[in-house]
Amino acid sequence: MKFCLYMDESGDHGLTQINGSFPVFLLCGVLVAEEHYPAMRDSIERKILQGN
Numbered sequence: 602m603k604f605c606l607y608m609d610e611s612g613d614h615g616l617t618q619i620n621g622s623f624p625v626f627l628l629c630g631v632l633v634a635e636e637h638y639p640a641m642r643d644s645i646e647r648k649i650l651q652g653n
Contacts, residue, residue: 602634602635602636603634603635604632604633604634604635605632605633605635605638606630606631606632606633607630607631607633608628608629608630609628609629609630610626610627610628610629611625611626611627611629612625612626612627613625613626614626
């Protein structure tokens with residue numbers, strides 16, 4: 602079984618000097634089985650078109 606992994610980061614990714622006014626680093630990921638990807642994509646696109 603194959604999977605698709607989507608990752609994104611937000612915040613201060615330097616980690617060598619922490620910014621006191623924004624001391625946040627976030628790394629998120631979504632793992633989707635390749636066979637479920639088309640249904641997930643279609644569901645997201647419908648929600649976007651509906652404005653939800």
